[in-house]
Amino acid sequence: MSAIRRFLRVPEATAGAFILALLLAMALLAPLLFPGDPQAIAGAPLLPPFHDWSLPLGTDRLGRDVLAELFHGARTSLAVGLAAAAAALLIGAVVGTLAGFAGGLVDEVLMRVTDAFQTVPGFLLALAFVSVVGPSLGVVVAAIALGTWTGPARVARAEVLSIRERDYVAGARVIGMHPLEIAFREILPNALPPVLALSSVIVAAAILTEAALSFLGLGDPNRVTWGGMIAEGRTVLRTAPFLSIVPGIALVLTVLGVYLAGEGVVETTATRRGLS
Amino acid sequence: MNRALTLLRRRLVGSIFVLLIVVIGTFLLLEAAPGDAVDAYIVSTGGDAGMIELLRHRWGLDQSELTRLANYLWALLHLDLGQSVTFSRPVRDVILERLPTTLLLMVSATALSFGLGSALGIYAGAKPGSVRDRVLSIGSLALYAIPGFWLGLVLIVVFAVDLRWLPIGGIETLASSKTGLDRAGDIAIHLLLPVSALGFIYLALYLRMMRAGMAEVWRQDFILAARARGLSRRAIVRHVARNALLPLVTMLGLQSAQMLGGSVVIESVFAVPGLGRLAQEAVAGRDTPLLLGIILVSAVLVVVINLLVDLAYTILDPRVGASEVGA
Numbered sequence: 001m002s003a004i005r006r007f008l009r010v011p012e013a014t015a016g017a018f019i020l021a022l023l024l025a026m027a028l029l030a031p032l033l034f035p036g037d038p039q040a041i042a043g044a045p046l047l048p049p050f051h052d053w054s055l056p057l058g059t060d061r062l063g064r065d066v067l068a069e070l071f072h073g074a075r076t077s078l079a080v081g082l083a084a085a086a087a088a089l090l091i092g093a094v095v096g097t098l099a100g101f102a103g104g105l106v107d108e109v110l111m112r113v114t115d116a117f118q119t120v121p122g123f124l125l126a127l128a129f130v131s132v133v134g135p136s137l138g139v140v141v142a143a144i145a146l147g148t149w150t151g152p153a154r155v156a157r158a159e160v161l162s163i164r165e166r167d168y169v170a171g172a173r174v175i176g177m178h179p180l181e182i183a184f185r186e187i188l189p190n191a192l193p194p195v196l197a198l199s200s201v202i203v204a205a206a207i208l209t210e211a212a213l214s215f216l217g218l219g220d221p222n223r224v225t226w227g228g229m230i231a232e233g234r235t236v237l238r239t240a241p242f243l244s245i246v247p248g249i250a251l252v253l254t255v256l257g258v259y260l261a262g263e264g265v266v267e268t269t270a271t272r273r274g275l276s
Numbered sequence: 277m278n279r280a281l282t283l284l285r286r287r288l289v290g291s292i293f294v295l296l297i298v299v300i301g302t303f304l305l306l307e308a309a310p311g312d313a314v315d316a317y318i319v320s321t322g323g324d325a326g327m328i329e330l331l332r333h334r335w336g337l338d339q340s341e342l343t344r345l346a347n348y349l350w351a352l353l354h355l356d357l358g359q360s361v362t363f364s365r366p367v368r369d370v371i372l373e374r375l376p377t378t379l380l381l382m383v384s385a386t387a388l389s390f391g392l393g394s395a396l397g398i399y400a401g402a403k404p405g406s407v408r409d410r411v412l413s414i415g416s417l418a419l420y421a422i423p424g425f426w427l428g429l430v431l432i433v434v435f436a437v438d439l440r441w442l443p444i445g446g447i448e449t450l451a452s453s454k455t456g457l458d459r460a461g462d463i464a465i466h467l468l469l470p471v472s473a474l475g476f477i478y479l480a481l482y483l484r485m486m487r488a489g490m491a492e493v494w495r496q497d498f499i500l501a502a503r504a505r506g507l508s509r510r511a512i513v514r515h516v517a518r519n520a521l522l523p524l525v526t527m528l529g530l531q532s533a534q535m536l537g538g539s540v541v542i543e544s545v546f547a548v549p550g551l552g553r554l555a556q557e558a559v560a561g562r563d564t565p566l567l568l569g570i571i572l573v574s575a576v577l578v579v580v581i582n583l584l585v586d587l588a589y590t591i592l593d594p595r596v597g598a599s600e601v602g603a
Contacts, residue, residue, distance in 0.1 A: 012414075115290075116297035119575045123537030124555060128302070128567055131559040132309040147537075208423050212541045215425055216556060230426055241433045248426035255421035263417075 006268050013264020019257030026074040034068035038224050042068070046240050060229070060243050061236055070250055072224040077207050077254060080141055084206035085199055087145035092152025093188060093195055099153070100160030100191075101183040111157070114150050122147025126209060130218045137220045140213060144206045151202070152195045159191035200262020204255045211251055226251050280590050287586065291579045298575045299352065303345055306564045315562070317361050348568075357569040362561035367569040371551065375573070377447055378543070378550035380463075382535055384471040386528065389478035394524060396479075397486020398517045404491050413487065420480035424538050428473035428545040435469060442469055445547035470546040474538055478531060482524055489520030522593055529585030533578045 007013050030038075042065040047058040049066070057066040099110040117125075126143035133139045163169065164187065172182045213219055214227030226247040233243025314331045332338045339347075351358065357367035400412040436444040443449070448462045493499065493516045502512050540552035547553070551570060558566040 112290075112293055113297060115294045116301065116575075118533065119294055119578050120298055120302070120571055121533045121537035121540075121574050121578070123534075123540055124571055124574055127540065127555060127559055128305065128571060131562075131567075132305060204421070211423055212425055215541065216544060218559075230429065234429060237429065237433060238437050241429075241437070244426070244429050245433070248423070248430070251423055251426065252418070252421050255423075256418055259417055259421060 003268065007264055010264045010267050012260045013268065016257045016260025016262070016264055019253055020261055023074055023078060023254055023257060026071050027078045030068075030071035030075055034065070034071055038068040038072040039064060046236065048240070049242055049246070057246060058242070060232055061240075066229075066243065066246060069224045069229055070226075070247060073226040073229060073247060074250070074254075076137070076220070076223050076225045077210065077251070080137065080144070080210040081203045081207035081258075083141045084144035084148065084210070085203040087141060088148040088202055088206070089152050089195060089199060091145060091149040092154075093156045093192065095149065096153040096156025096158075096195070097160050097183050097188045097191065100157040101164060101179070101187060107157075110153075114153050117147070118150045123209060123212065126213060127216070127218065130213060135218050135220055137223060140210060140219060143213070144209045147209070148202050148205060152198055155198060156188075156191050156195050159194055160187055163187050163190055197266065200258050200265070204258045204262075207251070207255055207258070280587055283586060283590060284583070287583055291583070295572075295575060295579065299349065299572060300345065302568055302571050303348060304341075306568055307341055309562070309564065352572075357572070358565040360558075360566045360569075361563045362557065362566065363563075367566050370554065370566065371569055371573050374549060374551045374554045377548060378536075378539055378552060381467065381470060381474065381539055381543070381548065381550060382532075384467060385475035385478070385535065385539075388471055388475040390482055390524070390528065393479040393482025394486045394521060397483040397520075398490070398513070400483065401487040401490030401494075401516070401520070402513045404494060409487070412483065416480040416483045419476055420484070422477065424473050424477055425541040425545050427476060428469065428542055431469045431473055432545075442466075445545075447548050447550075467548075470542050470548055473545070474535065474542045477538070478535065481531070482527070485524055485527060486517075486520055489523055490516050493519045522589070525585060525589055525592065529582040532581040533574075536574050536577065 008017070041063040043052070043055050043059050043063050045059055045061055045063040047055055047063075049058040050056065051058065055065050055067070057070065060066055060069070095110055095114070099107045099114075125147050126140075129143040129146060130139055133142075160183075169182060169186060172186050177186070210219070210225065211227035211230070214225035215231045217228075217231065219225045219228050229247040230244045230251075233240065233245075233247070237244060314328055314337060317331065318328060337344070348358070355368065357371070359365070360367045360370050363370050396412055396416075400409045403409055432444055435442045443466050445466075447466050448454075448459065449466075454462050496519075499512060499516060502515060507515075536552075539550065540555050542548070543550045543552035544556055551574070555567065555570045557563070558570060
């Protein structure tokens with residue numbers, strides 16, 4: 001309990017947590033508050049915001065309810081961001097642990113592959129991947145994870161290299177544990193904290209990449225995305241700029257919330273370490 | 277200089293392996309796409325079954341995957357990237373035509389973000405914990421959260437649509453017969469918004485890195501020693517800043533891949549005819565050879581930039597030996 005209280009004492013963390021809680025509520029309540037298809041036509045097209053209280057944020061070029069789209073978009077952003085980050089951390093942790101623990105040729109090959117992935121611009125890779133496999137939510141998640149797992153892999157490897165020589169690992173070897181069991185049950189859990197510290201940055205990057213992909217028309221066409229909404233609004237940018245600006249603000253607040261909460265966690269754990 | 281040469285040789289060998297993995301991996305990924313270049317070509321031009329057979333044979337698409345990969349690698353040795361389907365021209369020519377624009381965009385955005393970012397970082401880090409430090413720190417975090425393409429649209433709404441100060445997109449005024457300095461000025465005006473949209477997110481990054489680096493250096497003993505000797509505050513800040521600047525140089529190389537990716541979206545927003553927009557056109561036209569070529573050229577670009585940054589590093593910081601920079 002005291003960890004949470006310490007977390008909330010950092011003002012940035014409180015702000016971040018508040019934004020994320022709001023976002024989570026939006027994502028969870030979207031099907032209750034706005035049942036039915038958010039892509040269905042709800043009223044006259046291009047209704048400006050704050051004019052009609054049944055459509056508080058107005059309508060887009062096709063007469064769809066912007067507020068409903070915003071709520072449903074929160075679902076997509078959050079789902080893709082969290083899933084892609086989880087996948088990237090998982091791949092990174094496994095590759096990094098294998099490379100660091102096995103050493104030798106396995107390490108060399110895995111790290112060259114990591115280099116290769118870091119050399120190709122991640123967004124270009126995601127673009128190519130989605131265009132090859134076809135846009136759907138799962139593919140977008142995979143495409144983003146493909147470009148972001150390298151950071152966690154490097155951190156995990158460095159951590160494993162330092163843990164590998166500890167006494168308890170030697171102990172596990174002596175009692176005849178299988179090397180893979182040592183790597184994934186003894187070493188990986190202890191190498192995780194610094195890898196997990198990357199999660200806020202990765203979630204934020206994943207949300208931004210998803211938005212950019214859908215902005216270019218490579219998102220899941222059956223789902224409302226903030227990036228897609230911005231692209232939609234772009235066609236009427238001169239007459240109705242709010243259609244692009246409103247989902248963009250939601251995007252900025254979300255990413256900011258993730259960063260702030262992440263900084264809060266880092267600061268909380270840092271003060272705890274300082275005390276002990 | 278000997279140190280730099282050793283480094284260069286070691287890195288070149290490693291880079292060739294990495295680039296080989298990139299080529300083979302990308303080739304296999306794009307191979308998995310449904311439909312081939314001939315399908316894409318026929319969709320855009322029309323043609324019968326005989327034509328399809330003929331084209332498949334002429335482009336070597338009736339051969340096995342492995343043969344084609346070998347052919348592609350062999351052609352690469354001769355700097356031949358194949359034929360673009362949508363442009364009906366060699367991929368190399370199309371890419372070389374677009375590359376300078378993207379390089380100009382990237383170099384300008386890097387100059388803006390690195391220059392302004394480190395300067396603001398020094399300003400904030402000179403007085404840790406002060407009001408200006410906190411304001412700049414929070415401001416940069418907010419800036420770091422803004423997606424570049426959205427910032428681009430907002431800049432367009434404000435500066436091109438409302439104020440009409442700057443052009444809405446493109447790289448230069450079309451059909452203007454401007455030459456020399458006039459043309460350079462015209463291009464600069466067109467690039468102002470895209471460069472800002474691309475550079476601001478990195479500005480925030482460099483500001484934050486500089487600030488954090490300075491906070492670290494302030495605590496070191498040699499700063500205490502400098503204070504004890506009674507050095508002026510200005511001189512001490514200069515010492516701190518110079519020591520905090522080095523990690524930013526490394527970041528310059530690491531960010532190049534991301535910036536290249538970011539320019540895809542920015543070029544699309546501002547209709548800048550560069551490599552990024554070309555990538556989008558390649559995706560839209562299912563132009564596999566072109567997309568493959570763009571990814572490969574981008575990877576080479578990233579390798580070269582990182583090499584240059586590492587070379588600069590050995591010159592800036594004499595303590596770094598070639599053995600430490602490698603791997």
